[in-house]
Amino acid sequence: MASSPLPGPNDILLASPSSAFQPDALSQPRPGHANLKPNQVGQVILYGIPIVSLVIDGQERLCLAQISNTLLKNFSYNEIHNRRVALGITCVQCTPVQLEILRRAGAMPISSRRCGMITKREAERLCKSFLGENRPPKLPDNFAFDVSHECAWGCRGSFIPARYNSSRAKCIKCSYCNMYFSPNKFIFHSHRTPDAKYTQPDAANFNSWRRHLKLTDKSPQDELVFAWEDVKAMFNGGSRKRALPQPGAHPACHPLSSIRTRSIAFSSQTLMLLEEIFGEKDQ
Template identity: 35%
Template sequence: MEDLMLPAFNPNLKRVLKDFQSAAVRSLSGPSNYAPAWMEGADLTEYRKALLLTGGAGGLKKEAAAVGENKLSEQTTSREREAFFTPPPLPIQQMPLFMPMDASKSEKSETILEGETISCFVVGGEKRLCLPQILNTVLREVELPQINGVCDELHIFCSRCNSDQLNILKMSGVLPWSAPSCGLITKTDSERLCNALLHRGSSLERSREPPSRNSFKVYHECFGKCKGIFGPELYTNPHAKCIACFDCNGIFSPQKFVCHSHKALENRTCHWGFDSANWRSYLLIAKDQEGKDRAQNVLDSMKAKFDFTSCYKRKEVGYLFTYF
């Protein structure tokens, strides 16, 4: 077995270390500035050599610096680990867009609903109709529980008028002076409500005549879409029933057809800006048919008929809907 090589032992090392320990206790500056009294000449030289071998105070400083570096490295690693596992901060939320109050919401106007003149206020760009007036005129033959059931089915919600609007309705004779409040319903929702109560089910008139040679397919995308067959020869007056529904064979005027739908009623859709009087902007040519160009020309001619205000010629009327 090979002999282990032991390092050379300096006889002064033990005495130097012992003096270091005692000097560290008695001296504020530690052993680095302490020189024992018994060391002179060659002994002092040996002492300094031993000090270099042990590292002396410099070695202690280096060791302390190494320990500090290790702790700093551990802290840095800990911070990096925390940054890795910490979820990113939430994005900065944008402030809502504040618009000036609608100054026109207390200006009373009128609109036509199912042939009846209804008082309304324009709020946010859309007409809001007086609900009690609708119940007493357009829906006077319909029971209140049935009306409430359809409102729940179509998710129709009414707002209450403010004090200025209430006073205007009272002064104009629309409401009695004793009325404590008044509900307002948008023009879009009033069209949906009246169509569901008055123009759906067994009350529909069915088309008995087969389509003529000049008939073509049309459709609309309002309240869930619907397809039909338009008979140009039947359009003899503004309210003529000239469009037969594909699904139920019910026959409608163009203004009533754009409110009619079957499959997807879009009950959870926020509708805005619909007005059946603008049916010319909603009625479109179906693409799955021959002779689309000829049919488009006939439809354009039909839309120009009985357009006493020429609204369709001047501009296209918008209709928006949003899913939620």
């Protein structure tokens, strides 16, 4: 990766993405990926649940509505929408023909009018943020992402994952002044360089750094992008998770069932006492 514009004596070396870490299984191409045909229907298993996939613009995408109604059915629409936006996941709306294909495949109900599609990688990230543990990716020691933003006059810095242990951690070292900032403060920090152009922030706020802070390398390798996405998913607010319902679970195992059982038993005892009291009075 390119070095910082104004290197200092204590600058952190940016590891080369090709030798930094090995790509994981998610970055490996799936068998037959090059032979995908437009509107080809497939199936992907996420957390043990089959999800219908459809090839759109040469890329396999999954039905977000089906994911929301199965894997994420215990979460509200607003929770899923806000988390998707925070993770930078953009839905691609399918055409009427593609929507009909999804209906016939059982992914969408007949009454549906539209459907957003996301990639398999994006679906894994979204589900992991709700159902899994957002552990930091395995990166080499002293590794740093070369990042930049274009808010105001813009700025460039080194995002150090080892220092990112909370949402307000000062983990970004400015390449110009060598000061450390938290991600949500760094997007408001800028330096006016001779070739810089002022850009009015697009509704920038302290919670939108994931949208404004980007890798400086315009064509990074997939494993570097995936690691950056995993880092951004950490401390993403509302880390509340709910366990998936177990198929075939006995109703008596549900806590509400025991509450109902106790309330019914109590009501029966009350009725018996009332019958005894009124019965004695009648005698």
